[in-house]
Amino acid sequence: MSRPASQGRLLPYILISPLVVFIGALSFYPTVLSTVQAFFRVTPLDPPTRFNGLENFRDLFASSAVRTSIANTAAYVVIGVVFSVVLGTAIASALQQHFRFRGVVLALVVLPWALPGVVEAVIWNWMYDPNFGVVNSVLRSLHLIGSYQVFLGLSRWLTVALIELSQIWQITPLMALIILAALQSVPRDFYEAAHVDGANRRQSFRYLTLPLIRPALAVSSVEALVLSLNIFDQVYVLNGNATLGSSLMLQTYIVTFQDLNFGQGYALSLVATVATALLSMTVIALLYRRSQA
């Protein structure tokens, strides 16, 4: 009798073992390897691999291109998280209402999320085009500009904002879906009770909806944070390798695969990983845990 019982205890471990192996091989091992190698000089142009302590980090932070990319990435994160979560909440609130063709609208809203980042960036590149772009055309027909303008590549913060706009367009549907799911789980009785107590729509949203969807807001904020901190496709297509709008991920790619300085590439990846983890934990501490309390 004891044998089947012990096998029963083993079963869950056996069942999850493929996943453990998978995560270990594809996530844990590379993370450990990258972390260790970040403290070594690793480049095929200057073998052999040798320990160099914090030199990779010192060299990286001395580089103006890296510092610019970190500042730009901070801007991408702030703009990306704030706008995608706020817009996602607004879209989710609208989609919670029942109206004709709601299903079609929902499908259309999700569409940008379904497209690959590179494809979207190419579309936005056409839209921003200084010769035939629709953005120029619209602004000119509204008499906001006199002649067609170059939007990308001349002003740093305009370039950063426009690149991030294309990413917001891509990631907002995901935020909307997460928040919509949370909104639909709020019992209608609560709103009726609030209405009976004299709360108007704004007060219901402020004091009822927001606290109840806080966990979803935390999840969507972390999603937006991770996606905007790792922005690459849009930056590469819309801005090329220019430092002006460069991101941390683009700089990691340049250092690793163009300069072939793998040690510095590992170090920059480690910086991105630590930043992602710390910022995600901060968001969760601010939003999620407070809602749990």
Place this chain on the structure above:
Amino acid sequence: MRTAQLLQKQLNRLALCALVALGGASLPIGAAAASTQSITVAMHYPSPPRALLDQFTKQTGIKVNWVEIGWDDLQTKIAAAATSNVYFADATDVDWSKVGEYAKTGWFYPLNQWFNPAQLKPDVPQVDTFEVDGRLIGMPFDASFMVTTVNTKDFRNAGVSQVPSTLAGFTSALKRVQATGMAHPLDIHFAAAEGLSTCWYQMTAAFGGRVLDRAENPAFTSPSSPGYKAMAWMVNAYRDGLVPKGNINMPDYTGFTTEMAKNRVAAVLCDYSGSVGSIYNVPSSSSVVGQTAYVPTPGANGPGANVANPDGIGIPKTARDPKAAALFIKWFTGTRNQAIWAGLNGPKDVIEGFPLPMRLSSLDLLAKSGKLAQAQQLEQLLRQHAEAPFLEGAPSWYPAFSNAVYTNIHEAAAGQESVQQAVQAIASQVRQLKS
């Protein structure tokens, strides 16, 4: 008992999954082993016509799988495959700018056992671009070099019958074209991409110098040096409005040449040899058919040099069948085939975007057939003016150098820094890379 049965079932399924996975993994290896005379060629060019590849298979028994990958992605793939010691192709791209890097890393077989650079030199003037310390890292497969292209009709309309051969005269002529109503008559790359770096080397050559000296030290820091003057001239051309403002963010070569093909500009500096025949004279995509011509590159005091940036093909150390790959390279770079890729048999056998054959003998064939626009002029430019951008070949740290070049010139043009600051930043990067 039920738990035991369930466990048994799960274990059976796991075993089955493992079997399928192992079987699936072993199949391609077995297949590859059975057909050793099949090679993969990974290039950033479209494939030669299938019928001609089939002819090669008939002659040699070697089947060619041609894989086209974008230039940047291909460079990443070469580096990733080499560092992880994984096969991805039997023959692949060896860009002129990567020669120093590959010589240092040893990622490619020297081709000397199959090709003799000294014997090739009279017919293949750019072969030495691919040679480092006697080792032939790649075999050139085209004769791409930078040229100056003008729309002769636009210049004539502006009262310029003879395109000036000095940069001062050329600038004045462009301003006259501008006065006729063409807002920005000159095309130069300004996006932060390799094309901008190459254009600076070209303009430096036009001013009569090179960006690095023989010891690979910066030769562009003095305001009187050709490199400094070239950068200042380029940045001023952009800031003064001779160059379309949109070029600051136009990394795509197709978009760049479209400006000329659609007559939005009247001249292209740092154009590719072959553009007139393969782009500007193609009626389906050009509105300037018959109007464009190659002219000697304007220089400081007369015609300047043309920087050579040929593409090469090599055999990575991870190749499965280097001998078959070498046979293919011989066939691919043969005199007649080179002429065919450039149009000897007419458009049906052309490799789309192919600039020029790397062999002078192939150019002769084309010139005699009359199927290449301005073939004799191109041949003359190739023989007399095409120069390697670096005296000792591209340095092993070239990619990091080029990155510093194009990001800083881009920033100078965008007004984020001065030419002086850009020059100092690039020089500082060179010193750091050399240390």
